[in-house]
Amino acid sequence: MALLPILHFPDKRLHKVAKPVAAVTDRIRKLAADMAETMYDAPGVGLAATQIDVHERVVVIDVSENKDDLMVLINPEIVSLSDEQKTHEEGCLSVPGVYDEVERPATVRVRALNLEGEVHEFDAEGLLAVCVQHEIDHLNGKVFVQHLSYLKQTRLKARLRKEQRELERA
Ligand code: K1U
Ligand code: ZN
Secondary structure, eight states: OOOOOOOOTTOGGGGSOOBOOSSOOHHHHHHHHHHHHHHHHTTOSEEEGGGGTOOBSEEEEOOOTTSOOOEEEEEEEEEEEOSOEEEEEEOOTTSTTOOEEEEEESOEEEEEEOTTSOEEEEEEOHHHHHHHHHHHHHHTTOOGGGGSOHHHHHHHHHHHHHHHHHHHHO
């Protein structure tokens, strides 16, 4: 297994749309294992392949308390979502140190392939629902800060540019 470098916003590669996985092969199983190791090490509760500059539709998630319930979602799709919306504080391994409230559907039904290439469906609520939607956004080239107001995004970009200039001067 291997730890993989995570892209940081505003890297343009975070906005590429990932391609569907054509077949679940050993290469995809190795990618998922490396992504899981990277997510646990970060630490985080999810990771999309886009974040490690691989533009294929693979996501890993583990929202369990003991970090013993890994979910690997290949070609994940939201098949239905609730009208009810919920606001949750989100973070992102690609935007370290930034946390903000995002409103999303409270529950979603998800269809994905597993590591054996079989289709499975499940209902998600709470942090799992938030995380699945956040990771599918990554596969579609969307970073959670793009859900924030124009003013917040402008301030964040200015702050990140300033931090980058300071890093380059040091
Ligand atoms: O996709 C990512 O960047 C991972 C992200 C997932 C996420 C978290 C919270 C709400 C929505 C999506 C993270 O894992 S950020 C780090 C984090 O939340 C965390 C880190 C350590 C322990 C528990 C949570
Ligand atoms: Zn993220």
